[in-house]
Amino acid sequence: MVSTNTLEAVQRYKQKSLPYILEIEGIRKEFPGVVALDNVQFRLRPGSVHALMGENGAGKSTLMKIIAGIYKPDRGTIRFQGEEVTLTSPLDALERGIAMIHQELALMDWMTVAENIWIRREPTNALGLIDHRKMTAMTQALFDQLSIRIDPTAEVSSLTVAQRQMVEIAKAVSHESDVLIMDEPTSAITETEVEHLFAIIRDLKARGVAIVYITHKMNELFEIADEFSVFRDGKYVGTHASADVTRDDIIRMMVGREITDMFPKEEAEIGDVILSVENLSLPGTFHGITFDLRKGEILGLAGLVGSGRSNVAEALFGVTPATEGTIRIAGRDVSIGSPKDAMREGMALLTEDRKDTGCFLPLTVLENMQIAALQDGHVKMGCVDERGLTVLCKEMQDALRIKTPNLDERIENLSGGNQQKVLIARWLLTKPRILILDEPTRGIDVGAKAEIHRLISRLAQQGVAVIMISSELPEVLGMSDRIMVMHEGHMTGILDRSEANQVKIMELAAR
Template identity: 70%
Template structure:
């Protein structure tokens, strides 16, 4: 087996062994405490192709990619790069050997500039041995020009939107001049226009002979950009096919091992009285004069392009960023919601857009994450916590939501993104909310889990819960909502009834 340093030297010299496949994986196994993440998995990537990796959350996709990126080491199995056996012991090894990965959870440093993030550990130096910021900014500008990314290299990352941070991550990966580029849900925070831009970049890279591994849950992306796809299920390799040889339903059957007969199980349920009434809600400099009502049993979808102010409205309703003006009333009575504590007291719940930064407490276990919103009010008696009741209720909720974990004492950071999302939903359902705010509830979640969450939301509406659901996925908004409210640049541009809401009408309102 050739060492990473030797392989890197061979690659740099240009004397790279030829092989039909750029990368092959054979018989890889990886175990974590109580969980077999990968079991005898195989995978092959051809040069100059986009290979999509499909599977439900917990299927093992991200685990395999982290092995290929040097983050994890396999317990057994063989990896060949350009026809040569190789062992990657760190992310730096992978980068030296031409493998770069764009993670689903962004890993940029917010208080550094874009240029500093892209060239960290590779900064150009001046003749005195200090970082040459002028040269670093120039190199970044050249890279952005090549990728048609319109950002100032000197901006700090903390001032960027999630979508622009994603573009910086992509540029950083491309800057390594890698032969293998792994993209884990790269379009989760991008608008349609930004997705089209990304696909142009991918096609250019493919034409240069780069092999791209593309992890996605979005079927339309697979058929638009991928040459081949492989499916994993429960840590096992299921099969590989050319994208042109299969249908969407074929892929879903391979992924879940069953038919998904109804992705959006919307039911006609009795709509009750107004539960939440919002009038002229304003947050200075962000959104203004937002007004709407939500009734018991109603799902109000909130649509709009990135930057429209959707998530800001949700945060203000929940007291994260108290309003500058406007009123909020519950059951016809004005209330003050100036903190999340106040919101919870009024039986509101809020699933945030970014599960990593504002949702999960990553160093805590699953039960600690689920119980945190209700522990003080529901389970403390006489100064003592009723541990048995907490464990029972959290376990019941985890079973109901089908959270895949060996036990609730597993640290939540070890779960897949979809199972983290389910645990967070469980946190808020334990509060028995009357008003449920969901910001991108199915982002980064596979089709099977999406259908489960959609069914759960429908069940909650049937019991009289008023739901505000924000989503960037048009089929989800149209399929689940009784009415659709559309925002553009901080203002409401229209509210459509379910019968009149179409993709064209929503987009017209979103792009005004």
């Protein structure tokens, strides 16, 4: 399997005469409630490294998953090695010569390194049984070629994250693919390991392999990429050679937006400090978070995915409590060990992932809305005060314009925007003093988005202190009084509304 036969070699040679190994034209991909990609194009040259750039949610990951055969596009064409193809599955893509290294590592923990690499392609002996000795030797040969020093017979569960990353790369290389997709390959590895990775990439490049590279790290882009394509809000912005542009050019291409998308904030009276956080740390996740939050204030929390924004929110709310630092609410030191503790202090958290940690999908709108309020009161003689709660929920439905046939409808039958409003209503019923919103408008349509923004402004006017995490810079800029920016678990700055702009935030978030 490892050795390439002559025919294949000839084919490979022919391919090199094509200017592009992969050409993507007019791709559209829609998910319920959002257009992830709209009329997107992408061209990949053999023997080059092509970086995909864009903010969170720009559509890079979706495009990459289409190239890897994980998603099927709704519209558009994919030409691979000069002919139009339909990729039916990741396996189909792999067999055609497109391999992907996943951000979430996809190795089987309790099998050896060699078994993981050669799965489905195990060498067999005369009896048809797996020849482990040969498999080990093949792995060793592969590792030697890539100068990786890992024992092929080690169990994957015993490896470090960086070592696993190397195994993933070796596995992709072992398929002798023509296209290799790398999604944030350096996010979990150290400086020297990055150097090693880049050496491997240069070697692959020299052998004619085309590499699609996704990164948020600007300096890597200039070190390793030949070309880059920028995406914004699911649309293709442009492709440039990395030698032709500066860092600032790229940031501008990534964030540039039309004025019509802006979110006007309604002024609210800013009151006393209600929440005071000092030196909050959770080793390995975030460090030294310090800020004050006032009544009626909206504090935006910006940063790339994985920068620790959501972890800070979860720590404040007691989902995963911080191990160091102090939290003061209304001037009093509090210890928050569970969400229940946080709720007792008047906090509420709208979680980032509506499906995973928000909705109770099999339950009704009413049941979804009342669950948090039940923690405190609404019980008469042992029974839930269903009538009183229904009245409150009905009021919430009207106030938030939640569109559902009735409150007994299952929440899974509502649109994303309405589900989100139900979850917001769940927390408003607890009458919070401090409301933490993690990506409150992700994946919902423009109309519902505007309504949620108006609602947040109105809450601030009523004196609720709001922390709003968002990956959408215009949203953060439009809604916030101040913006705290995080990068790799550290606060890199707090910007005032008057001085903040997209470029400043991006500089702090992606240094």
